[in-house]
Amino acid sequence: EAEVAQSPRYKITEKSQAVAFWCDPISGHATLYWYRQILGQGPELLVQFQDESVVDDSQLPKDRFSAERLKGVDSTLKIQPAELGDSAMYLCASTHRGGAAAYEQYFGPGTRLTVT
Amino acid sequence: GDSVTQMEGPVTLSEEAFLTINCTYTATGYPSLFWYVQYPGEGLQLLLKATKADDKGSNKGFEATYRKETTSFHLEKGSVQVSDSAVYFCALVGGGATNKLIFGTGTLLAVQP
Numbered sequence: 001e002a003e004v005a006q007s008p009r010y011k012i013t014e015k016s017q018a019v020a021f022w023c024d025p026i027s028g029h030a031t032l033y034w035y036r037q038i039l040g041q042g043p044e045l046l047v048q049f050q051d052e053s054v055v056d057d058s059q060l061p062k063d064r065f066s067a068e069r070l071k072g073v074d075s076t077l078k079i080q081p082a083e084l085g086d087s088a089m090y091l092c093a094s095t096h097r098g099g100a101a102a103y104e105q106y107f108g109p110g111t112r113l114t115v116t
Numbered sequence: 117g118d119s120v121t122q123m124e125g126p127v128t129l130s131e132e133a134f135l136t137i138n139c140t141y142t143a144t145g146y147p148s149l150f151w152y153v154q155y156p157g158e159g160l161q162l163l164l165k166a167t168k169a170d171d172k173g174s175n176k177g178f179e180a181t182y183r184k185e186t187t188s189f190h191l192e193k194g195s196v197q198v199s200d201s202a203v204y205f206c207a208l209v210g211g212g213a214t215n216k217l218i219f220g221t222g223t224l225l226a227v228q229p
Contacts, residue, residue: 031215042120048216093217103167110159
């Protein structure tokens with residue numbers, strides 16, 4: 001069964017350092033999402049890609065966060081510099097381009113970030 | 117804006133008990149509604165969905181009915197098992213240009229043997 005892959009699974013970094021997360025969506029999925037899940041809360045969308053284009057990054061803190069999906073396949077989310085408040089689970093999800101299947105998002109296992 | 121409100125947990129039940137987790141929503145238009153489950157240390161898995169009023173989503177013994185008149189999508193299961201222990205998230209997709217999910221805060225379910 002195809003899955004969304006994410007790495008690393010866990011990351012501990014010191015504040016002010018740079019950190020990057022990688023996501024490989026299910027093959028053929030045109031839409032890719034990055035969510036942030038703070039402990040005890042539901043995930044919140046950071047950025048959405050359709051192929052290599054950003055569709056929605058309204059909640060992405062652009063002064064320190066960046067995201068790219070250069071070839072419309074895998075994606076990288078970067079934080080520089082990391083702050084204590086960035087400690088969270090970062091989830092990647094993917095889905096088909098359109099139609100009813102576009103509503104079913106498949107999530108990866110997430111990257112647990114701890115900033116010290 | 118669109119939002120989802122879930123009952124707060126934790127919900128602690130004995131095995132074979134009946135489960136209800138309440139979920140209500142606020143949205144313009146006609147959203148699609150979902151329940152996702154998150155087991156410890158894992159990502160989210162889609163449990164069930166409903167895309168229009170009066171639809172009933174079901175999976176693995178769980179059910180939820182899209183009630184437009186009460187803007188609700190309550191999750192139910194007749195007989196819970198220890199393996200159902202997890203965090204359950206109610207969510208909606210409001211449509212428009214993006215299909216972003218808007219989640220509730222999650223409800224922790226703990227089932228005791």
